Amino acid sequence: MKTRENNIFFNLVKNETSLTEVFCNFMQYKTIRDTFLNFVVLKSNNVNFDNDLVKYDNFYTEKDFGFSKEDKTKKLGRGDLVLNYKGLDYIFELKIEINTRLTENQPKNYLKYLKEQNEDNFKKRLFFILPKGYWHKEEIKSNIINEHILYWEDILKEIKNKELHKINPLVNDFCNILDYRWFYFQEINFNKKEIELIIHKKETAMNNQIVPKMMRKLFSIVNGASEKIKYLKKEDEQYEDWFGYVVDNKKYNIHENYIVWFGVDYELWEKEGYPLTIQVDSENDEEIKKILKLTINNNKIKKFEYQKDEDEEGSIIYYFELDNKLFEQNKDNIIEKFRDKILEVIESLKTL
Secondary structure, eight states: OOOGGGOTTTTTSOSHHHHHHHHHHGGGSHHHHHHHHHHHHHHHSSOOOOGGGOOGGGEEEEEEOOBOSSOTTOBOOEEEEEEEETTEEEEEEEOOSTTOOOOTTTTHHHHHHHHHHOOTTGGGGEEEEEOTTOTTHHHHHTTSOGGGEEEHHHHHHHHHHTTHHHHOHHHHHHHHHHIIIIIOOOOOOOOHHHHHHHTTOTTOOTTSTHHHHHHHHHHHHHHHHHTTSOEEEEEOSSTTTEEEEEEOHHHHTOOTTEEEEEEEEHHHHHHHOOSSEEEEEESOHHHHHHHTTOEETTEEOEEEEOOOBTTBOOOEEEEEEOOGGGGTOTTSOHHHHHHHHHHHHHHHHTTO
């Protein structure tokens, strides 16, 4: 990913609102506009657009749908990106974070708006553009046509297949910033000897060259996940104990009593066998009781007590591990899986 000096969207495209505005602005370019419209038609297979009739002025962002005709007190919400084609609105709801929740208007009140505008095939005029792995996809599928769920990764692939990013440097910067913030994950695979070290095979020797290579890979996983997680600070100064990051609670609306850390904890790895963990802690005893009830995908949070030093008491933390089987499954991107696990832990804390 390019640095700040050579990407015009750095620190500008960083959430769904800014992404929507920039994406809409790109509709002024006919090549981009036609690529997007053709992509929608190809994927949905039940809508058609005459591209020559669609102009940049036909697109809107944050369009207010007003009140329901049936209930004048009921607001129907705002559409992220709206295309008005032949007098009818086509709504594109954009989600960029995999854990962003749907609002009460999505999608039921959007469908109500489209139906009240025109009952003919109103479901065909609502689309969701999501990241692959979006958590609330099933909730969307139960209300709209399945083919009307589109994916950012596929849109970027289509842009690159047509080499539009090579023609327009702004398009190239746009693709790069999306990759940097959300979609690019470095491929990291572990060979057989590295896996043997991770699962504590006794016959492996610690003076082997594998060890430093493996450690660099583990650090790359932690750093790669941190690029997609809003963190408060990096905690790798005490490198003999741990390497990792503390999550920024404010960015995720987590209560300040909780501390979420992810990374490599050497003592925990040595004793429990998990190189990568997400740890949850609190200085409040009542919050600790709540933490102990955390369960994610039927996996209960685990307790770990550090070895006591002669002059101080041993401390206790609570953690979720990254399943070591993922080190063997090179078909899955381990950084992405670690990021997803961190977000699941963050999301679970909101329920406490």
